[in-house]
Amino acid sequence: MSELPKPIRDALRDGGSELGAQRVWGRLSKTLERPSRRIPMRAVVAITAVLIASVAAWVLWPRDQRPVGPLTVGGETLNETHLGALQRAPAEIALADGSVLRSVKPARLELLENSAQVFSLFLHSGEVEFDVQPGGPRRWTIETGLVTVEVVGTKFNVARSDDGVRVSVERGVVLVRGERVPNRVRRLEHGQSFELTTEREAPTPAPPPAEPPVVRGPVRREVLRVPKRPVVVEEAQAAPPPDAGDSEAPREKTPEELITLADVARVSGHPEEAVSLLERIIDAYPNDPLAPVAAFTIGKLQLERLRDFAAASASFERANELGIPDALREQTFARWVEALGRAGQTTRCREIAAQYRLLFPGARSANAAEHCAP
Amino acid sequence: MRSRLLLREPLPMQPARVLKTVAAPADDDLLDAARRGETRALEALYRRHAAPLLATITRLLGVRADAEDVLHDTFLLAFQRLDQLRDSGALPGWLLQIAVSFVYRRSRRLGLLRRLGFGTPPDASLLELAAAGLSPEQHAELALLQKTLDQLAPKTRIPWMLRNVEGYALQEVAGACACSLATTKRRIAEADAHIARYLHRTEVSDV
Secondary structure (H helix, E strand, C coil): CCCCCCCHHHHECCCCHHHHHHHHHHHHHHHHHCCCCCCCHHHHHHHHHHHHHHHHHHHHCCHHHCCCCCCEECCEECCHHHHHHHHCCCEEEECCCCCEEEEEEEEEEEEEEECCCEEEEEEEEEEEEEECCCCCCCEEEEECCCCEEEECCCEEEEEEECCEEEEEEEECEEEEECCCCHHHEEEEECCCEEEEECCCCCCCCCCCCCCCCCCCCCCCCCCCCCCCHHHHHHHHHCCCCCCCCCCCCCCCCCHHHHHHHHHHHHHCCCHHHHHHHHHHHHHHCCCCCHHHHHHHHHHHHHHHCCCCHHHHHHHHHHHHHCCCCHHHHHHHHHHHHHHHHHHCCHHHHHHHHHHHHHHCCCCCCCCHHHHHCC | CHHHHHHHCCCCCCCCCCCCCCCCCCHHHHHHHHHCCCHHHHHHHHHHHHHHHHHHHHHHHCCHHHHHHHHHHHHHHHHHCHHHCCCHHHHHHHHHHHHHHHHHHHHHHHHHHHHCCCCCCCCCCCCCCECCCCCHHHHHHHHHHHHHHHCCCHHHHHHHHHHHCCCCCHHHHHHHHCCCHHHHHHHHHHHHHHHHHHHCCCCCCCC
């Protein structure tokens, strides 16, 4: 049996709670007078969550798939008109990514490719200083016919004349590739330069049989060595090797060889020959991974150079049927819509534009249907 | 300049004011004023509810300094969240609930520190708070009870003390501990069983 009352509190003193409460009020009133510096827990949790999400997004974001478009100048995609400004010297083009092209001597530049991953120019003549923004997403290549200059972020100068080509690096590193470059490639660091003179060959009626006119390897960026392109094209189109016997069928060139020849024809101003070569890839190697790329390139040439829009739309359709790689798929659809629109095939254009919007909702040419307006 | 002149001037005699006895403002009025940020209202609310709450906290914790810290934190939090209180009649229960949540936290910390040998020795145990005039048997029973309670975890000790030492109704204990009535009953019963084993008591809490 318990001796204690219920509740037990009745058997206890209050323990000086009045005095204690008075002491606590002294502290509490001071605390209340101070402006609250305490950050609410909810805010702390929210800020922490946002920070973690930001870091996670930054780490996990697939950078290669970011929707980076082609290089622009003043909001417009860089085009031949812009490059025409460099035919005067000094002149400069400031690109949207912070890179600058500056003509030291009047230069004739041709735009080969301008995409999210690749920016490629052909320097026919003149001298240009390239100040490339480091860390950019695009691989820059400057073709000169004699050498190819590859760069990521640097400042360098390329001078092209009839006598040859000179590459000098002011900052960063570039790779100079070419058939006549010692070991086919040369690394240039800041302050270094490289010069290659044009071969002065005596005119000969036919090329030496032992030396194939086509450069080997997976070389879309390879040396463009032959100054007179039609000769090369003829070689590629018809002639069997001189040492081939009558009993042997002429060897068909590999897709890589054909695409290199097409590049030669394309950059030397012979788009029809380039198309013909590329069509041979599709005909002879329809299952080769280069076949859809060839179809795409044909479409691009027909759209931009030959202005044969109906043919271009057919080529882009073919590229799509052949299974164009994902990297070119969006561009294929965009140009396909453009070609259909220009060809006046309004209904088909709207159809493909709808497919395009469905497949690439956030793409740069999401308003592609504008091309379809009659 | 003006203040100096004022100081030099003799103060006029003020007529004696008759202080009238007025009724203490209700919690409702004080809460309204406190929500508007009036410090006097906060102080009045504090003076009305602090002392009994501190006595309860002290008995629950057994350490005066910690009890004062808990009281401070309780009123600070309550004043910051006065907007959440709709019914002024619920103020004492609301304050008790906040205080008990801090007591739980502080008890766990004290227990850990004591296990590590850093704990503050209790200066407000049941025996030390024993009222004058208790019999030696009652003193002995308080001492034993305190020893037994010290062996209990806060989650069973605090509901038992609120029910048996403080005399709160079961519903009030459940509200203060922020748990269901069934859980409260179960915890009190667990504590009863433990205490009965140690004190050889036969009676249990009125649950």
